[in-house]
Amino acid sequence: MISANARPYIDASVPVLREYGVAISTCFYARLFEAHPELKNIFNMANQKNGSQQQALASALFAYAANIDNADALTPVISRIVQKHVSLGIRAEHYPIVGHHLLAAIGEVLGKSATPELIAAWAEAYDALASAFIGEEKKLYASHQIEPGQLREMVVTHKKKESQTVTSFYLESVDGLPLPAFQPGQYISIARNVVALNLRQLRQYSLSGAPDQPYWRISVKREDKDEQGNPAGMVSNLLHAEANVGDKLWVSPPCGDFVMDKNIRTPLVLISAGVGITPMMSMLHGSLQQTPARHVHFLYATLDGHHHPLKAELAALSAFQKLPEQAAILTTHFAYATPTAEDRAANDFDQSGYLELDKLDSSLLPKNGDYYLCGPSVFMRIQRQALLDRGIAANQIRQEIFGPALLENLQ
Known part of the structure; x- marks a missing residue:
């Protein structure tokens, strides 16, 4: 909570942040990295270059100001950010640094409009938010039994090409100790030195395997330079090209709150x-192991069969679940945007074109289902609206998002 004196200034900031939020966040990052270049090892510098990190911070500032008294709305957003911060190794001592440069950026961009009273109000609001983050992150670090920034050394024991752009890496503990349990849907951060930048960069990859194995599996998409001019993924390309069996990687504990609720028994x-x-593959494995009588509907959209990772694994699971002695039922539906002649000859996909939920049989989309969405933000936005249009309640739908899209429900 903030004081009655500060509240009018925060309320008045809402339209200002809508207009100047990106300018403030851009100024903030420039100041921060000039004063503390070591923090470039924590921040995603690719997102700095393409502007998405500036947009995310601008959206966060606006959303916080607009919802400062709406704890029900802010709490899940804070939870998602806390999980990401722990995967990156954010420390309590980082918050005063960030606060100093954020307030300076507000003052620099707004000029004379940034009165001492406005800056004081934002200092109070920032301190309240920082305290909430620090408290929750401290508890999460303790639950993982690690210090902030502490990573585990792991070895690549298997590397498998899953599709034209996706490769799986199987990771086991170097010290031979059992791996911590994870919840289906969670991710880990991988730290990799990027020689071209002279920096260490961390990237998050969902765990794609079953939660009861002696290894962790990540299935990494190689991000190539696209037609819009977005650069190739620095870490994903390094992993594909350089990480081989026997190599060591530094890995965070499993994080993330986009997880399957194992207490629900509806489809x-x-x-x-x-x-x-x-993450859907991990949830599928988890469901088949933990609640084998639960029906699962697996809907997936991709370009074509060459871009369909883990397809053979899905087929094997589907075949196994069709055996008479198995109670669980796994139903799959694959949509290929531009199926190849080979795909058509094999007849192993269900529809050509984009996945359109409004055209699917109701048996695939049960009214009492427990729904999870993951993919590009536009894809999730379209599918979520399609589910709502079909009468699926909003509280039945969960989605894996981070960045500006995380705050859409607040704006």
């Missing part, structure tokens, strides 16, 4: 596109 509906299939 599980997993809807994904592209590399969004990875």
Whole structure:
């Protein structure tokens, strides 16, 4: 909570942040990295270059100001960010640094409009938010039994090409100790030195395997330079090209609150596109192991069969679940945007074109289903609206998002 004196200034900031939020966040990052270049090892510098990190911070500032008294709305957003911060190794001592440069950026961009009273109000609001983050992150670090920034050394024991752009890496503990348990849907951070930048960068990859194995599996999409001019993924390309069996990687504990609720017994509906299939595979494995009588509907959209990772694994699971002695039922539905002649000859996909939920049989989308969405933000936005239009309640739908899209429900 903030004081009555500060509240009018925060309320007045809402329209200002809508207009100047990106300018403030851009100024903030420039100041921060000039004063503390070591923090570039924590921040995603690719997102700095393409502007998405500036947009995310601008959206966060606006959303916080607009919802400062709406704890029910802010709490799940804070939870998602806390999980990401722990995967990156954010420390309590980082918050005063960030606060100093954020307030300076507000003052620099707004000029004379940034009165001492306005800056004081934002200092109070920032301190309240920082305290909430620090408290929750401290508890999460303690639950993982690690210090902030502490990573585990792991070895690549198997490397498998899953599709034209996705490769799986199987990771085991170097010290031989059992791996911590994870919840289906969670991710880990991988730290990799990027020689071209002279920096260490961390990237998050969903765990794509079953939660009861002696290894962790990540299935990484190689991000190539696209037609819009977005650069190739620095870490994903390094992993594909350089990480081989026997190599060591530094890895964070499993994080993330986009997880399957194992207490629900209604049908599980997993809807994904592209590399969004990875947490869904973990949820599928988890459901088949933990609640084998639960029906699962697995809907997936991709370009074509060459871009369909983990397809053979899905086929094997589907075949196994069709055996007479198995109570669980796994139903799959694959949409290929531009199926190849080979795909058509094999007849192993269900529809040509984009996944359109409004055209699917109701048996695939049960009214009492527990729904999970993962994929590009536009894809999830479209599918979520399609589910709402079909009468699926909003509280039955969960989605894996981070960045500006995380705050859409607040704006």
